[in-house]
Amino acid sequence: MARVTLTDVNKIYPSRGETVHAVKDLNLEIEDGEFVALLGPSGCGKTSTLRMIVGLEAITSGEIAFDGRRVNELDPQRRNVAMAFETYALYPSFTVAENLAFPLQVMGLAEAERTAKVREMAAMLRLEDILDQSPGALSGGQQQRVSLGRALIREPAAFILDEVMSHIDAHLKFRMLFDLKRIHRDLGRTMIYVTHDQVEALALADRVAVMSQAELRQVGTRNELYHRPADVFVADFIGEPPTNFFPVCLRAAGNGAGPARLHVEGEDSDLVFDLAPARAARLRETGAERFIAGIRPQNLHLAGAEANVDVATVARWGAAAAGAGAGAGGAEERAGSRTGEVTAEVTISEYLGERVILTLRNGSRVFRALASPETRAARGERVRLRYDPQNVMVFSASTEALIA
Amino acid sequence: MSDSSYRLVRGLLLAFLGLWLLLTLFPFYWQIITALKDAAETNRTIPTFWPEVWHPENFKLVFAERSNLQALIDSFVIATGNTLASLVLGTLAGYAFARFPRQAGGENLAFWILSNRMFPPVAVLVPMFFLFDATPWGTDSHLSLIILYLVFNMPLATWLMMVFFRDAPRELEEAAYLDGYTPIKAFFKVTLPLVLPGMISVAMLCWIFAWNEYLFANLFVGTAVKTFTIVIPTFTHGSQTLWNLQMAFSLIAMLPPLVLFIVLRRYMVRGLSLGVVKG
Ligand SMILES: Nc1ncnc2c1ncn2[C@@H]1O[C@H](COP(=O)(O)OP(=O)(O)OP(=O)(O)O)[C@@H](O)[C@H]1O
Ligand SMILES: [Mg+2]
Numbered sequence: 025m026a027r028v029t030l031t032d033v034n035k036i037y038p039s040r041g042e043t044v045h046a047v048k049d050l051n052l053e054i055e056d057g058e059f060v061a062l063l064g065p066s067g068c069g070k071t072s073t074l075r076m077i078v079g080l081e082a083i084t085s086g087e088i089a090f091d092g093r094r095v096n097e098l099d100p101q102r103r104n105v106a107m108a109f110e111t112y113a114l115y116p117s118f119t120v121a122e123n124l125a126f127p128l129q130v131m132g133l134a135e136a137e138r139t140a141k142v143r144e145m146a147a148m149l150r151l152e153d154i155l156d157q158s159p160g161a162l163s164g165g166q167q168q169r170v171s172l173g174r175a176l177i178r179e180p181a182a183f184i185l186d187e188v189m190s191h192i193d194a195h196l197k198f199r200m201l202f203d204l205k206r207i208h209r210d211l212g213r214t215m216i217y218v219t220h221d222q223v224e225a226l227a228l229a230d231r232v233a234v235m236s237q238a239e240l241r242q243v244g245t246r247n248e249l250y251h252r253p254a255d256v257f258v259a260d261f262i263g264e265p266p267t268n269f270f271p272v273c274l275r276a277a278g279n280g281a282g283p284a285r286l287h288v289e290g291e292d293s294d295l296v297f298d299l300a301p302a303r304a305a306r307l308r309e310t311g312a313e314r315f316i317a318g319i320r321p322q323n324l325h326l327a328g329a330e331a332n333v334d335v336a337t338v339a340r341w342g343a344a345a346a347g348a349g350a351g352a353g354g355a356e357e358r359a360g361s362r363t364g365e366v367t368a369e370v371t372i373s374e375y376l377g378e379r380v381i382l383t384l385r386n387g388s389r390v391f392r393a394l395a396s397p398e399t400r401a402a403r404g405e406r407v408r409l410r411y412d413p414q415n416v417m418v419f420s421a422s423t424e425a426l427i428a
Numbered sequence: 429m430s431d432s433s434y435r436l437v438r439g440l441l442l443a444f445l446g447l448w449l450l451l452t453l454f455p456f457y458w459q460i461i462t463a464l465k466d467a468a469e470t471n472r473t474i475p476t477f478w479p480e481v482w483h484p485e486n487f488k489l490v491f492a493e494r495s496n497l498q499a500l501i502d503s504f505v506i507a508t509g510n511t512l513a514s515l516v517l518g519t520l521a522g523y524a525f526a527r528f529p530r531q532a533g534g535e536n537l538a539f540w541i542l543s544n545r546m547f548p549p550v551a552v553l554v555p556m557f558f559l560f561d562a563t564p565w566g567t568d569s570h571l572s573l574i575i576l577y578l579v580f581n582m583p584l585a586t587w588l589m590m591v592f593f594r595d596a597p598r599e600l601e602e603a604a605y606l607d608g609y610t611p612i613k614a615f616f617k618v619t620l621p622l623v624l625p626g627m628i629s630v631a632m633l634c635w636i637f638a639w640n641e642y643l644f645a646n647l648f649v650g651t652a653v654k655t656f657t658i659v660i661p662t663f664t665h666g667s668q669t670l671w672n673l674q675m676a677f678s679l680i681a682m683l684p685p686l687v688l689f690i691v692l693r694r695y696m697v698r699g700l701s702l703g704v705v706k707g
Contacts, residue, residue: 038530080602100605107606113599117621127607174603 026181033086061225064235108175114159268391293387324393463675507638518585526593592626
């Protein structure tokens, strides 16, 4: 059982004359028994962070504590953590069963108990048929499951799992995510799960920590990340398809106190997004004129005959907008919002079964919207898109942080 | 390519291989038949290509001189002692260079160690003699050659072991740490088994070098200790050379490396390809 606290943690690798700053001023608190996913693109420092937590890599500066006790100087074998490696790290001279049993053997568990646990783990990870094989004879996905099993077979203070499902097919992954979640619930141990796949992170974790370029961008629940992304990176990284971004400039209508509008920059583009007055005020407080506006494809809805929407869909938008509004806070803001509208020409229509991704163009601006599979909008057609102004996210053009 | 020219190329190739085989195997053939002749037959002006009378007892006669057997034993002790020392030092140093390059002095130090092997040994022959002469055990001892051969074998062992350790994934050791192994235990139980084939091939290279060495042995030892390499020339007495006994003795001396190679062949091939094919 452990609460893991990282305080101002830095990792700098010396590397042939120059240095690589792999983790920058990382602050993160993981509650005892919590399931936290560390999400970020390749090379952002996820593995480096894990390696410092388990004690395989020296901490350049900062402090890591388990249950408030500093562990910086503690050897990995004394930290009582189990880790599954990105590279599997299976012992090549052992069979699968021996690999799984290894941590138990080191602990000094009796043979019978070991065998029972190995059986149980093998059943869960569907490894029963290959228990007697050596790791060299296995496929990547099989090796990965053995490596995951070897980490999960113990009951340490914390589980550290580094990209343990990157080579597992979608079908099996679905079941394994479920099993992993169940293990976490049964054991109640802290789990830190590294991945670059947002689906895994959002499916498993209580909270997700998003990293990019050695820095922690945001920590939060899936709702917080989706509806209140801290900056452009998080808004872009979380959600599929990614958020549409536009460079915009703020113009007041009338005397400056009324509703403000965001004009998308670009010569031949006539895109304009409406803003609620309270949010406009927040933008004006910054003193800046230029911003980055973001709106998710899910929040752009076809209007009119092309949409072919039913009443239920409209009701769903309402609910989504209400959810977002609750995050942003401010009842008056919600009261002041009405539906906004933009027009654009359809350039690509991708049919993906349960939904259609429309790629749209307005002047030189290209963006995407989701539509229902029954949509009649065709290539070359000019369509109207409705949105709730609550769903327009505005970021600072200089720091890329969320403003409103 | 037409069928006939294909056959021509193939024929030429076979002829070349046959010729090459003849050239390389002829000395062995000559060695064997000489070892089986009597002394008179070996000294004929017109040599015989097949022994007229077979004398397999030559192989026993060689050991009438008791010191000849002792020389083989001495060589064995020196080669084995040196191999063990090279392996221990080379494995430890190689591990340090592979895992802690910065702390261990880096690539430059590793290369400097290897470069010792490129130095022409003759250049230091005489200084080495005086150096070892000043030690308590002197030059004429097993220990002197065991230590001296480290100059050649340890750099090789260090460098090769370094390459093997680099190829052995570090994560395996790290996984063992997390499962509760100490670094020492992880080294012996996890990493060492991985490089064992490599270690065996390094051992063979070291052993064969030490077994065959003549130049330094000739100068250093000869009274209390004799290696077989310095015994072989002693079959010449004045103007007469006992070719048959000399050949019989050298054939016997060829056996240990041959047996070693046959027994360890499997590891040798795997060890030498360790760096090439990754698991
Ligand atoms: N031992 C090392 N020496 C030097 N640089 C390193 C070392 N390990 C990692 N780095 C660098 O640190 C940065 C972060 O690496 P890290 O392995 O933590 O990324 P990651 O987020 O786990 O990426 P991935 O998703 O590809 O596994 C990278 O730029 C990498 O090149
Ligand atoms: Mg990684």
